[in-house]
Amino acid sequence: MIVFHIDVNSAYLSWEAVYRLQHGEKLDLRTVPSVIGGNEKNRHGIVLAKSIPAKKYGVRTGEPLVKARKKCPNLMSIPPRYELYMKASNALFQLLQEYSPFVQRFSVDECFLDYTRSNHLYGDPVQVAHSLRERIYQEFGFTVNIGVSSNKLLAKMASDFQKPNQVHTLFLAEVAQKMWPLPVSDLFMVGPATVRKLLKIGITTIGDLAHTDLGLLKAQLKSHGELIWRYANGLDDSPVHVGDYLPHRGVGNGSTIAFDVTDKRTAHKILLSLTEKVAMRLRASGYTAQVVAVAIKNSSFLRYSHQTKLSAPTDVTNEIYQTVCRLFDECWQKEPVRHLRVRVSDLKPCAESQLLIMGAKQHSKLQSIDRTVDKLRKKYGANVLIRGIFLHSGHKAVLGGVGEDDYKMMSSIL
Protein backbone atom coordinates (compact mmCIF):
# COMPACT_ATOMS: atom_id res chain seq x y z
CA MET A 1 0.00 0.00 0.00
CA ILE A 2 1.09 3.58 -0.67
CA VAL A 3 -0.71 6.27 1.29
CA PHE A 4 -0.54 10.07 1.26
CA HIS A 5 -1.64 12.10 4.25
CA ILE A 6 -2.43 15.66 3.20
CA ASP A 7 -2.57 18.20 6.01
CA VAL A 8 -3.33 21.89 5.45
CA ASN A 9 -0.81 24.06 7.32
CA SER A 10 -2.57 26.22 9.97
CA ALA A 11 -5.78 25.53 8.07
CA TYR A 12 -8.23 28.18 9.30
CA LEU A 13 -5.55 30.82 9.43
CA SER A 14 -4.17 30.01 5.97
CA TRP A 15 -7.61 29.99 4.41
CA GLU A 16 -8.43 33.29 6.04
CA ALA A 17 -5.11 34.79 4.89
CA VAL A 18 -5.65 33.68 1.29
CA TYR A 19 -9.20 35.03 1.25
CA ARG A 20 -8.05 38.40 2.52
CA LEU A 21 -5.21 38.64 0.02
CA GLN A 22 -7.63 37.82 -2.78
CA HIS A 23 -9.90 40.61 -1.56
CA GLY A 24 -7.27 43.29 -1.73
CA GLU A 25 -5.72 43.14 1.71
CA LYS A 26 -1.98 43.81 1.67
CA LEU A 27 -1.04 41.99 4.86
CA ASP A 28 -0.56 38.23 4.76
CA LEU A 29 -1.73 36.98 8.16
CA ARG A 30 0.64 34.04 7.89
CA THR A 31 3.65 36.36 8.07
CA VAL A 32 2.74 38.02 11.39
CA PRO A 33 1.78 36.73 14.87
CA SER A 34 -1.94 36.09 14.37
CA VAL A 35 -4.69 33.66 15.32
CA ILE A 36 -8.21 32.73 14.39
CA GLY A 37 -9.94 33.28 17.71
CA GLY A 38 -13.44 32.79 19.10
CA ASN A 39 -15.65 35.54 20.48
CA GLU A 40 -14.59 36.51 23.99
CA LYS A 41 -17.87 38.26 24.79
CA ASN A 42 -19.68 34.97 24.33
CA ARG A 43 -17.04 33.16 26.37
CA HIS A 44 -15.80 31.38 23.26
CA GLY A 45 -12.43 33.09 23.52
CA ILE A 46 -9.89 30.47 22.57
CA VAL A 47 -7.26 30.06 19.85
CA LEU A 48 -8.69 28.02 16.96
CA ALA A 49 -5.62 28.29 14.71
CA LYS A 50 -2.31 30.13 14.88
CA SER A 51 0.27 31.44 12.43
CA ILE A 52 3.83 30.15 12.53
CA PRO A 53 5.11 33.50 13.89
CA ALA A 54 2.49 33.23 16.70
CA LYS A 55 3.67 29.70 17.43
CA LYS A 56 7.17 31.08 17.96
CA TYR A 57 5.79 33.09 20.90
CA GLY A 58 4.46 29.87 22.42
CA VAL A 59 0.84 30.48 21.44
CA ARG A 60 -1.02 27.18 21.42
CA THR A 61 -4.22 26.01 19.78
CA GLY A 62 -7.03 25.71 22.31
CA GLU A 63 -5.65 28.12 24.86
CA PRO A 64 -7.58 31.21 26.02
CA LEU A 65 -6.94 34.34 23.95
CA VAL A 66 -6.16 36.20 27.16
CA LYS A 67 -3.33 33.81 27.85
CA ALA A 68 -2.09 33.94 24.26
CA ARG A 69 -1.94 37.75 24.40
CA LYS A 70 0.21 37.59 27.52
CA LYS A 71 2.74 35.56 25.57
CA CYS A 72 2.45 37.80 22.53
CA PRO A 73 1.07 41.29 23.29
CA ASN A 74 0.67 42.42 19.67
CA LEU A 75 -1.17 39.25 18.62
CA MET A 76 -3.84 39.78 15.94
CA SER A 77 -7.04 37.86 16.53
CA ILE A 78 -9.44 37.28 13.63
CA PRO A 79 -12.94 35.86 14.10
CA PRO A 80 -13.65 32.57 12.30
CA ARG A 81 -15.66 32.23 9.06
CA TYR A 82 -16.64 28.60 9.00
CA GLU A 83 -18.50 28.71 5.67
CA LEU A 84 -15.32 29.90 3.96
CA TYR A 85 -13.27 27.13 5.55
CA MET A 86 -15.79 24.54 4.49
CA LYS A 87 -15.55 25.76 0.89
CA ALA A 88 -11.76 25.63 0.94
CA SER A 89 -11.88 22.16 2.45
CA ASN A 90 -14.31 20.97 -0.24
CA ALA A 91 -12.13 22.40 -3.00
CA LEU A 92 -9.09 20.53 -1.73
CA PHE A 93 -11.08 17.31 -1.42
CA GLN A 94 -12.26 17.66 -5.04
CA LEU A 95 -8.76 18.20 -6.33
CA LEU A 96 -7.39 15.17 -4.50
CA GLN A 97 -9.92 12.95 -6.21
CA GLU A 98 -8.12 13.56 -9.49
CA TYR A 99 -5.23 11.51 -8.11
CA SER A 100 -7.19 8.58 -6.73
CA PRO A 101 -10.81 7.60 -6.17
CA PHE A 102 -9.79 6.42 -2.71
CA VAL A 103 -9.72 9.60 -0.66
CA GLN A 104 -10.79 9.64 2.99
CA ARG A 105 -11.78 12.92 4.53
CA PHE A 106 -10.34 12.69 8.00
CA SER A 107 -11.26 16.16 9.22
CA VAL A 108 -11.87 19.60 7.78
CA ASP A 109 -8.18 19.96 6.95
CA GLU A 110 -6.83 16.42 6.60
CA CYS A 111 -7.26 13.70 4.00
CA PHE A 112 -5.79 10.28 3.37
CA LEU A 113 -5.25 9.30 -0.25
CA ASP A 114 -4.65 5.67 -1.25
CA TYR A 115 -2.11 5.93 -4.04
CA THR A 116 -1.50 2.19 -4.41
CA ARG A 117 -3.49 1.75 -7.60
CA SER A 118 -2.56 5.17 -8.98
CA ASN A 119 1.11 4.25 -8.91
CA HIS A 120 1.27 2.74 -12.38
CA LEU A 121 -0.77 5.63 -13.84
CA TYR A 122 1.06 8.63 -12.48
CA GLY A 123 4.45 7.30 -11.42
CA ASP A 124 6.73 7.77 -8.46
CA PRO A 125 4.69 8.67 -5.37
CA VAL A 126 7.20 11.09 -3.89
CA GLN A 127 7.51 13.04 -7.12
CA VAL A 128 3.73 13.10 -7.45
CA ALA A 129 3.38 14.28 -3.86
CA HIS A 130 5.72 17.16 -4.63
CA SER A 131 3.81 18.18 -7.74
CA LEU A 132 0.51 17.87 -5.86
CA ARG A 133 1.82 20.08 -3.09
CA GLU A 134 2.99 22.66 -5.62
CA ARG A 135 -0.26 22.48 -7.54
CA ILE A 136 -2.33 23.12 -4.39
CA TYR A 137 -0.21 26.16 -3.66
CA GLN A 138 -0.50 27.50 -7.24
CA GLU A 139 -4.22 26.90 -7.61
CA PHE A 140 -5.46 27.66 -4.11
CA GLY A 141 -2.76 29.81 -2.54
CA PHE A 142 -2.46 27.81 0.68
CA THR A 143 0.18 25.28 1.61
CA VAL A 144 -0.04 21.67 2.73
CA ASN A 145 2.29 19.08 4.17
CA ILE A 146 2.15 15.66 2.58
CA GLY A 147 3.29 12.51 4.32
CA VAL A 148 4.02 9.48 2.15
CA SER A 149 4.26 5.95 3.51
CA SER A 150 3.02 2.39 3.37
CA ASN A 151 0.21 2.90 5.89
CA LYS A 152 -2.02 5.65 7.24
CA LEU A 153 -0.37 5.96 10.65
CA LEU A 154 3.10 6.51 9.21
CA ALA A 155 1.81 8.85 6.50
CA LYS A 156 0.15 10.93 9.19
CA MET A 157 3.25 11.00 11.36
CA ALA A 158 5.30 12.03 8.32
CA SER A 159 3.05 14.96 7.45
CA ASP A 160 3.70 16.28 10.95
CA PHE A 161 7.44 16.66 10.39
CA GLN A 162 8.87 20.04 9.49
CA LYS A 163 6.29 22.55 8.21
CA PRO A 164 5.08 24.27 6.12
CA ASN A 165 4.76 23.30 2.44
CA GLN A 166 6.79 20.10 2.61
CA VAL A 167 6.70 16.48 1.55
CA HIS A 168 8.14 13.86 3.92
CA THR A 169 8.40 10.11 3.67
CA LEU A 170 8.31 7.69 6.59
CA PHE A 171 8.63 4.14 5.31
CA LEU A 172 9.15 1.28 7.74
CA ALA A 173 12.88 1.31 7.11
CA GLU A 174 13.01 4.97 8.19
CA VAL A 175 11.03 4.57 11.41
CA ALA A 176 14.02 3.99 13.67
CA GLN A 177 15.87 7.02 12.39
CA LYS A 178 13.00 9.48 11.85
CA MET A 179 10.33 8.54 14.41
CA TRP A 180 11.89 6.74 17.36
CA PRO A 181 13.91 9.73 18.63
CA LEU A 182 10.72 11.85 18.95
CA PRO A 183 9.03 12.42 22.32
CA VAL A 184 6.29 9.88 22.90
CA SER A 185 3.72 12.70 23.07
CA ASP A 186 4.25 13.19 19.31
CA LEU A 187 2.74 9.78 18.58
CA PHE A 188 -0.83 9.72 17.34
CA MET A 189 -3.20 8.64 20.15
CA VAL A 190 -0.74 9.44 22.94
CA GLY A 191 -2.28 12.31 24.89
CA PRO A 192 -1.40 13.91 28.23
CA ALA A 193 -2.91 11.15 30.40
CA THR A 194 -1.01 8.45 28.54
CA VAL A 195 2.23 10.46 28.65
CA ARG A 196 1.96 10.60 32.46
CA LYS A 197 1.44 6.85 32.71
CA LEU A 198 4.29 6.10 30.31
CA LEU A 199 6.65 8.43 32.16
CA LYS A 200 6.07 6.40 35.33
CA ILE A 201 7.46 3.31 33.63
CA GLY A 202 10.39 5.20 32.17
CA ILE A 203 9.13 5.69 28.62
CA THR A 204 9.88 9.11 27.15
CA THR A 205 10.48 8.56 23.42
CA ILE A 206 8.56 6.72 20.73
CA GLY A 207 11.56 4.39 20.47
CA ASP A 208 11.30 3.56 24.20
CA LEU A 209 7.65 2.66 23.65
CA ALA A 210 8.43 0.53 20.61
CA HIS A 211 10.95 -1.49 22.62
CA THR A 212 8.80 -1.96 25.72
CA ASP A 213 7.39 -5.39 26.50
CA LEU A 214 3.86 -5.60 25.10
CA GLY A 215 2.62 -7.56 28.13
CA LEU A 216 3.69 -4.77 30.47
CA LEU A 217 1.93 -2.15 28.34
CA LYS A 218 -1.27 -4.16 28.20
CA ALA A 219 -1.19 -4.60 31.96
CA GLN A 220 -0.83 -0.84 32.45
CA LEU A 221 -2.94 0.55 29.62
CA LYS A 222 -5.24 -2.28 28.51
CA SER A 223 -6.08 -2.28 24.80
CA HIS A 224 -4.81 1.25 24.37
CA GLY A 225 -1.36 -0.03 25.36
CA GLU A 226 -1.37 -2.47 22.48
CA LEU A 227 -2.61 0.17 20.04
CA ILE A 228 0.15 2.67 20.78
CA TRP A 229 2.79 -0.09 20.90
CA ARG A 230 1.79 -1.07 17.38
CA TYR A 231 1.87 2.57 16.27
CA ALA A 232 5.31 3.07 17.83
CA ASN A 233 6.51 0.14 15.74
CA GLY A 234 4.97 1.61 12.60
CA LEU A 235 2.24 -1.04 12.42
CA ASP A 236 -1.21 -0.14 11.11
CA ASP A 237 -3.36 -2.08 8.68
CA SER A 238 -6.45 0.13 8.56
CA PRO A 239 -7.79 0.85 5.08
CA VAL A 240 -8.44 4.26 3.56
CA HIS A 241 -12.18 4.61 4.07
CA VAL A 242 -14.15 6.07 1.20
CA GLY A 243 -17.53 7.75 1.25
CA ASP A 244 -20.02 6.61 3.81
CA TYR A 245 -18.06 3.55 4.78
CA LEU A 246 -18.16 4.56 8.43
CA PRO A 247 -21.70 4.91 9.74
CA HIS A 248 -22.64 7.78 11.98
CA ARG A 249 -22.56 6.86 15.66
CA GLY A 250 -24.43 9.86 17.01
CA VAL A 251 -25.35 13.51 16.62
CA GLY A 252 -24.58 16.11 19.24
CA ASN A 253 -24.90 19.83 19.73
CA GLY A 254 -23.59 21.84 22.62
CA SER A 255 -22.68 25.38 23.46
CA THR A 256 -20.99 27.45 26.06
CA ILE A 257 -23.58 30.00 27.09
CA ALA A 258 -22.70 33.70 27.21
CA PHE A 259 -23.84 33.82 30.86
CA ASP A 260 -24.18 31.29 33.68
CA VAL A 261 -27.62 29.68 33.77
CA THR A 262 -29.07 29.42 37.26
CA ASP A 263 -32.71 28.54 36.69
CA LYS A 264 -34.51 25.62 35.16
CA ARG A 265 -36.70 27.63 32.78
CA THR A 266 -33.74 29.24 31.05
CA ALA A 267 -31.93 25.93 30.90
CA HIS A 268 -34.92 24.31 29.23
CA LYS A 269 -35.06 27.06 26.61
CA ILE A 270 -31.43 26.60 25.72
CA LEU A 271 -31.87 22.84 25.66
CA LEU A 272 -34.74 23.31 23.21
CA SER A 273 -32.64 25.37 20.84
CA LEU A 274 -29.89 22.73 21.03
CA THR A 275 -32.37 19.91 20.52
CA GLU A 276 -33.86 21.60 17.44
CA LYS A 277 -30.51 21.45 15.68
CA VAL A 278 -29.70 17.91 16.80
CA ALA A 279 -33.07 16.65 15.61
CA MET A 280 -32.77 18.48 12.28
CA ARG A 281 -29.37 17.00 11.64
CA LEU A 282 -30.60 13.57 12.73
CA ARG A 283 -33.49 13.72 10.28
CA ALA A 284 -31.23 15.00 7.51
CA SER A 285 -28.96 12.00 8.07
CA GLY A 286 -31.86 9.58 7.61
CA TYR A 287 -31.53 8.01 11.05
CA THR A 288 -33.61 7.75 14.18
CA ALA A 289 -32.03 7.54 17.63
CA GLN A 290 -32.79 5.49 20.70
CA VAL A 291 -30.41 7.01 23.25
CA VAL A 292 -30.69 10.60 24.41
CA ALA A 293 -28.05 12.29 26.57
CA VAL A 294 -27.59 15.64 28.28
CA ALA A 295 -24.20 16.90 29.40
CA ILE A 296 -23.56 19.80 31.73
CA LYS A 297 -20.43 21.83 32.43
CA ASN A 298 -20.82 24.00 35.49
CA SER A 299 -19.14 27.29 36.28
CA SER A 300 -16.32 25.39 38.00
CA PHE A 301 -15.71 23.51 34.74
CA LEU A 302 -16.90 20.27 36.29
CA ARG A 303 -18.64 18.04 33.76
CA TYR A 304 -21.27 15.40 34.21
CA SER A 305 -23.84 13.76 32.02
CA HIS A 306 -27.02 11.73 32.13
CA GLN A 307 -28.49 9.51 29.43
CA THR A 308 -31.37 7.17 28.85
CA LYS A 309 -32.51 4.62 26.33
CA LEU A 310 -35.94 5.21 24.83
CA SER A 311 -38.40 2.36 24.43
CA ALA A 312 -38.39 3.08 20.68
CA PRO A 313 -36.14 5.12 18.40
CA THR A 314 -37.34 8.56 17.29
CA ASP A 315 -36.40 11.58 15.21
CA VAL A 316 -39.19 13.80 16.54
CA THR A 317 -37.96 17.07 18.04
CA ASN A 318 -40.64 17.15 20.71
CA GLU A 319 -40.08 13.59 21.86
CA ILE A 320 -36.33 14.15 22.15
CA TYR A 321 -36.90 17.48 23.89
CA GLN A 322 -39.24 16.01 26.53
CA THR A 323 -36.58 13.43 27.36
CA VAL A 324 -33.82 16.04 27.40
CA CYS A 325 -35.73 18.12 29.97
CA ARG A 326 -36.39 15.11 32.19
CA LEU A 327 -32.71 14.13 32.06
CA PHE A 328 -31.61 17.66 32.89
CA ASP A 329 -34.01 17.91 35.83
CA GLU A 330 -32.87 14.54 37.16
CA CYS A 331 -29.18 15.31 37.17
CA TRP A 332 -28.73 19.08 37.52
CA GLN A 333 -26.98 19.84 40.81
CA LYS A 334 -28.49 23.36 40.95
CA GLU A 335 -25.13 25.07 40.45
CA PRO A 336 -24.56 27.73 37.78
CA VAL A 337 -24.32 26.12 34.34
CA ARG A 338 -21.74 27.29 31.82
CA HIS A 339 -22.24 24.82 28.99
CA LEU A 340 -25.01 22.50 27.83
CA ARG A 341 -24.93 19.70 25.30
CA VAL A 342 -27.57 17.44 23.80
CA ARG A 343 -26.58 14.23 22.08
CA VAL A 344 -28.49 11.36 20.51
CA SER A 345 -26.97 7.99 19.66
CA ASP A 346 -27.76 4.31 19.11
CA LEU A 347 -28.91 5.24 15.63
CA LYS A 348 -31.10 3.10 13.41
CA PRO A 349 -31.96 3.74 9.77
CA CYS A 350 -35.35 5.48 9.46
CA ALA A 351 -37.02 2.55 7.69
CA GLU A 352 -36.70 0.44 10.81
CA SER A 353 -38.57 3.06 12.77
CA GLN A 354 -41.52 1.81 14.74
CA LEU A 355 -45.02 2.08 13.39
CA LEU A 356 -47.08 0.09 15.83
CA ILE A 357 -46.23 1.68 19.12
CA MET A 358 -48.64 3.35 21.46
CA GLY A 359 -49.41 6.84 20.27
CA ALA A 360 -48.21 6.06 16.76
CA LYS A 361 -50.69 8.51 15.31
CA GLN A 362 -49.42 11.40 17.39
CA HIS A 363 -45.83 10.35 16.59
CA SER A 364 -46.32 10.40 12.82
CA LYS A 365 -48.15 13.70 13.02
CA LEU A 366 -45.17 15.22 14.85
CA GLN A 367 -42.84 13.66 12.31
CA SER A 368 -44.58 15.32 9.40
CA ILE A 369 -44.58 18.70 11.16
CA ASP A 370 -40.83 18.36 11.76
CA ARG A 371 -40.18 17.54 8.13
CA THR A 372 -42.15 20.55 6.97
CA VAL A 373 -40.22 22.84 9.33
CA ASP A 374 -36.93 21.32 8.09
CA LYS A 375 -37.81 22.11 4.49
CA LEU A 376 -38.78 25.68 5.26
CA ARG A 377 -35.65 26.25 7.31
CA LYS A 378 -33.50 24.79 4.57
CA LYS A 379 -35.09 27.12 2.05
CA TYR A 380 -35.40 30.32 4.06
CA GLY A 381 -32.95 29.92 6.94
CA ALA A 382 -33.15 28.68 10.50
CA ASN A 383 -35.10 31.68 11.75
CA VAL A 384 -38.03 31.47 9.34
CA LEU A 385 -39.88 29.53 12.03
CA ILE A 386 -39.34 30.24 15.68
CA ARG A 387 -41.11 28.63 18.58
CA GLY A 388 -43.23 31.08 20.53
CA ILE A 389 -41.15 30.50 23.62
CA PHE A 390 -38.17 32.20 21.96
CA LEU A 391 -39.98 35.38 20.87
CA HIS A 392 -38.48 38.38 22.66
CA SER A 393 -36.65 35.94 24.95
CA GLY A 394 -33.18 37.06 23.96
CA HIS A 395 -32.27 33.45 23.15
CA LYS A 396 -31.46 32.03 19.76
CA ALA A 397 -34.07 29.55 18.52
CA VAL A 398 -31.52 27.26 16.91
CA LEU A 399 -28.23 27.25 18.73
CA GLY A 400 -24.76 25.92 18.12
CA GLY A 401 -22.97 24.28 15.25
CA VAL A 402 -20.06 25.47 13.17
CA GLY A 403 -21.60 25.63 9.72
CA GLU A 404 -23.13 22.83 7.76
CA ASP A 405 -20.70 20.01 8.12
CA ASP A 406 -21.83 17.55 5.52
CA TYR A 407 -18.67 15.54 5.84
CA LYS A 408 -17.76 12.97 8.46
CA MET A 409 -15.78 14.14 11.43
CA MET A 410 -12.74 12.10 12.29
CA SER A 411 -12.86 8.79 14.04
CA SER A 412 -10.22 8.07 16.61
CA ILE A 413 -9.37 4.75 15.02
CA LEU A 414 -7.67 5.08 11.67
Add this chain to the structure above:
DNA sequence: TCTGGGGTCCTAGGACCC
Protein backbone atom coordinates in the same frame (compact mmCIF):
# COMPACT_ATOMS: atom_id res chain seq x y z
C1' DT B 1 -14.22 39.03 29.26
C1' DC B 2 -9.40 32.70 31.03
C1' DT B 3 -10.51 28.08 29.65
C1' DG B 4 -14.89 25.85 22.07
C1' DG B 5 -17.28 22.35 19.66
C1' DG B 6 -17.95 17.93 17.44
C1' DG B 7 -16.72 13.45 17.26
C1' DT B 8 -15.20 8.03 18.60
C1' DC B 9 -13.86 4.36 21.54
C1' DC B 10 -12.94 2.05 25.97
C1' DT B 11 -13.69 0.65 30.77
C1' DA B 12 -15.75 0.00 35.25
C1' DG B 13 -19.49 -1.14 37.86
C1' DG B 14 -24.28 -2.27 38.73
C1' DA B 15 -28.57 -4.68 37.39
C1' DC B 16 -30.43 -8.62 35.84
C1' DC B 17 -30.82 -13.25 33.96
C1' DC B 18 -30.15 -18.22 33.81
Add this chain to the structure above:
DNA sequence: TCTGGGGTCCTAGGACCC
Protein backbone atom coordinates in the same frame (compact mmCIF):
# COMPACT_ATOMS: atom_id res chain seq x y z
C1' DT C 1 -29.09 -19.96 55.40
C1' DC C 2 -21.02 -18.80 54.55
C1' DT C 3 -20.16 -18.53 49.50
C1' DG C 4 -21.40 -19.23 42.41
C1' DG C 5 -20.58 -17.30 38.03
C1' DG C 6 -20.96 -16.31 33.38
C1' DG C 7 -23.18 -13.27 29.97
C1' DT C 8 -25.55 -9.09 28.49
C1' DC C 9 -27.28 -4.62 28.89
C1' DC C 10 -26.97 -0.09 30.59
C1' DT C 11 -24.83 4.15 32.34
C1' DA C 12 -21.14 7.40 33.69
C1' DG C 13 -16.85 8.98 32.99
C1' DG C 14 -12.41 9.30 30.85
C1' DA C 15 -9.22 9.49 27.00
C1' DC C 16 -8.13 10.66 22.49
C1' DC C 17 -8.62 13.15 17.91
C1' DC C 18 -9.13 17.64 14.88
